[in-house]
Amino acid sequence: MMVRKFPLAPLERIAKKAGVERVSLNAVKEIRNAVLEAAETIASDAVVASEHAGRVTVKAKDIRLACR
């Protein structure tokens, strides 16, 4: 899925903190792809969790359940 303007700089900072010394631009873009995919999956699962609880608003606990 394409998402406009999802920033690369914070992802590069995270990579550096995780021990990456040097990283190619394409690698950071690949991290972005992976992260977007993870966010999508979590969000979809959280919708199911919120509906299961009889709500239309997704709450933090739905996200936590979706991450389990």
Add this chain to the structure above:
Amino acid sequence: MMVRKFPLAPLERIAKKAGVERVSLNAVKEIRNAVLEAAETIASDAVVASEHAGRVTVKAKDIRLACR
């Protein structure tokens, strides 16, 4: 891990595209936590992959291997 300025707006857009109608601010922050954790894990694994290949630069293929 704390990362300054990791934006919530793109994550909310992703959630909306994934079928979320309404979402609490805390839920979006929880998505951010999950996403940051995923990015950290991927980045750490990618460092191992790049070292394994005798490189100091993390490339896109290291990220792809780390995501498998």
